[in-house]
Amino acid sequence: MKDFKWIIVGGGIHGVHMAIRLLEAGLTSIKELCIIDPHDELLARWNKNTRTTGMTHLRSPSVHNLSPGAHDLERFAGKRRSRSPDAFRFPYNRPALSLFANHNTALIEKYDLGHAHLKTLVSKIEPDESRVILIAKNGEKLSASNVILSLGVSDLASWPSWAPKGRRNIQHIFASQEILPASESERILVVKKKSLQCKFLSEWRERAIVLL
Ligand SMILES: Cc1cc2nc3c(=O)[nH]c(=O)nc-3n(C[C@H](O)[C@H](O)[C@H](O)COP(=O)(O)OP(=O)(O)OC[C@H]3O[C@@H](n4cnc5c(N)ncnc54)[C@H](O)[C@@H]3O)c2cc1C
DSSP states (O other): OEEEEEEEEOOSHHHHHHHHHHHHTTSOOGGGEEEEOSSSSTTHHHHHHHHHHTOOBOSSOTTSSSSSSTTHHHHHTOOGGGSOTTSEETTTTEEBHHHHHHHHHHHHHHTTGGGGEEOSOEEEEEEOSSOEEEEETTSOEEEEEEEEEOOOSOSSOOOOTTSOSSOTTEEOTTSSSOOOOOOTTOEEEEOOSHHHHHHHHHHSTTTEEEEO
16 A cells, blocks of 8 residues: 555645645655546646636736745746736736646646646545545555545536536536537527526527537
8 A cells, every 4th residue: 555644635726736835845745745636637627627718817816826935926927028918917917827827837847746646536535543544446545644635626517407418509618528619600608697598598509509
């Protein structure tokens, strides 16, 4: 059974940030740390969800970044004169999604977090007196002195009961699979308010891709 000082379950925004914090605080070395996440890469869910929406800038300010240093992202963007004019947006100095993503990639490389990444799902956790035993989906057992759970929201997107399932033209924007692109004759309709959703689902049924 592999043993670690720290195991972080979930390699999203919070899991990656916690890993960096632990390393910076000297509470662990990279060899004693394991980040368990089923995706091929760390931050996969964040990257997929933000890409799917087509957002260009974060809604949070530049100081909310994955580095322990609040101004690290601004430094990463380089001197004001040489930055792309769209690197940060008013209000709150919100960074471009691409800049944020490049900064994250640089941090993952800097702290060598890829080497701590174990691609699997944790299906069971059994704490005993001194250690925590984690059982992976494939049956592998791991143990740790400390465990952080940073699971985020579920992969099961919340599907409203009134929306029909299994139809190509009704998709949930945060479903785990990629959104199917619209054909040239189709329009994409993004609906949020329930009363509008019911109306549009009946009226636009055959002509639009509706993102719930
Ligand atoms: C479109 C969009 C835009 C956003 N913009 C902003 C913004 O501008 N600013 C902001 O602050 N927030 C923003 N958010 C919110 C932000 O994405 C979330 O707060 C953040 O991603 C949560 O991070 P997390 O690490 O907790 O979870 P996640 O990013 O969901 O990561 C959790 C990870 O844990 C893994 N996991 C779950 N269960 C297990 C298990 N049993 N075993 C192993 N791994 C497991 C999952 O597969 C996943 O990879 C936005 C969200 C969306 C969808």
